[in-house]
Amino acid sequence: MLTIAHIAELATGRAREVGTEIIRDAAVVVDGEKIVANGKTSQLLKRFPKRKGDKEIDATGKIVIPGFVDCHTHLVFAGSRAEEYRDKIRGVSYAALHKKGRGIHSTVAATRRASEEELFASAKKTLDEMLRLGTTTVEIKSGYGLTLGDELKILSVIRRLKKTAKQDIVATFLGAHTVPREYKGKRGAYVDLVVDTMLPRVAKEGLAEYVDVFCDPLGFTAKETGKIFARARALGLPVRVHGEQTAHGGGAAAGAKFHAASVDHCDHLRDGDIALMKRSGTTAVILPGVLLHTMEWQNTALPAVVKKLRAARVPIALATDYNPGSSPLLSMKLVMDLGMRFFRMEGGECLAGATGHPAVALGLGKRVGSIEAGKQADLLVIDAPSVAEYLYRIGESPIALVVKKGAVVIKN
Known part of the structure; x- marks a missing residue:
């Protein structure tokens, strides 16, 4: 048994709207991979007296929060877009780069050339860094292959990562990320390839938990998205969607x-969309790192959208959208910082957006995302005197310990 005691402040993650339950001078008791109890240190040390072989961690002067859940990443890819970023600094838009065959297309070309071993090594290194930064659960999308063989290659890498990485990993098939260049003028044929060939193979081999589509003027139409989603659901695969990013696309x-688990990006959501999401129980996933990296924070409607989502009580998750083009960001702490500053979200909302809400969006809400009895012991011990002080400081992530499934996996 493991007891983390004398915690200055424990943010359990149980209350997930404008605040989070805070217990002062707290303790968490862990048995194996599961949390047994949390509460006041004095009470829990009496309930669970130390036995031979038990471990105790003194967290005096530190806070404890749930491990971060990053519900939107594209971390299996090859190549770099660092040179492309110089053009962005000079004012070339993401859409303009995409239309010139750069952007996603350049990463697709590099990923197709890369071997499975090369992709695995790169992705494993990325996951290790994310763990160091406190991310204990990660969603990973395919989408940089855009052929049957290359999409299967990426999904095979994700399957290997599930077996070797310390994080819990959720795989998402994103064969409909963009129409590949070789299908220019034949987009219907590519949609048919996704629907008739890729999806059945992915489902048969059990390579993904979700299916995603980039529904956007730069990607696929709402009609095409519906066709792909209908096939996915017929095959027993739930869906999520990149929606309303560069313009409203339905x-x-x-x-x-199709009762999507989440709509991600949401920049151009309309009131009717929010009402539909509320009825379908769909989480809104907001990706502030994209605004930062693409330098579009002054031109976005997202602050107003987030305000409306909050008013409608649609759950809001935050994620890195880690990818080489629009968000080369790994830190969920920085994502929370941006959520507070770009959208005026409360600190507790951002903490819920980085833990509990994304866990629900990934179908893992009963297992991870909060510090409660019966849940998996995924938590962070942070060298900060209070939760408010930790959230107030921009970019700092003074993590002392990362605990995953009851084991200390990172010690700083």
Whole structure:
């Protein structure tokens, strides 16, 4: 048994709207991979007296929060887009780069050339860094292959990562990320390839828990998205959607129709979309790192959208959207910092957005995302005197310990 005692402040994650339950001078008791109890140190030390072989961690002067859940990443890819970023600094838009065959297309070309071993080594290194930064559960999408063989290659890498990485990993098939260049003028044929060939193979081999589509003027139409989602659901695969990012494209409505777990990006959500998401129980996933990296924070409607989502009580998750083009960001702490500053979200909302809400969006809400009896012991011990002080400081992530499934996996 493991007891973490004398915690200055424990943020359990149980209350997930504008605040979070805070217990002062707290303790957490862990048995194996599961949390047994949390509460006041004085009470728990009496309930669970130390036995031979038990371990105790003194967290005096430190806080404890749930491990971060990053519910939107594209971390299996090859190549770099660092040179491309110089053009962005000079004012070339993401859409303009995409239309010139750069952007996603350049990463697709590099990923197709890479071997499975090369992709695995790179992705494993990324996951190790994310763990150091406190991310204990990660969603990973395919989408940089765009052929049957290359999409299967990426999904095979994700399957290997599930077996070797310390994090829990959720795989998402994103064969409909963009129309590959070789299908220019033949987009219907590519949609048919996804629907008739890729999806059945992915489902048969059990390579993904979810299916995603980039429903956007730069990607796929709402009608095409609906066709892909109908096939996915017929094969028993739930869906999520990149929706309303560069313009309103009907992705949120298409997702809600098929009870999507989440609509991600949400920059151009309309009032009707929010109502549909509320009815379908769909989580809004906001990706502030994209605004930072693409330098679009002054031109976005997202602050107003987030305000409306909050008013409608649609759950809001935050994620890194780690990818080489629009968000080369690994830190969920920085994502929370941006959520507070770009959207005026409360600190407790951001903490819920980085833990409990994304866990629900990944179908893992009963297992991870909060510090409660019966849940998996995924938690962070942080060298900060209070939760408010930790959230107030920009970019700092003074993590002392990362605990995953009851074991200390990172010690700083």
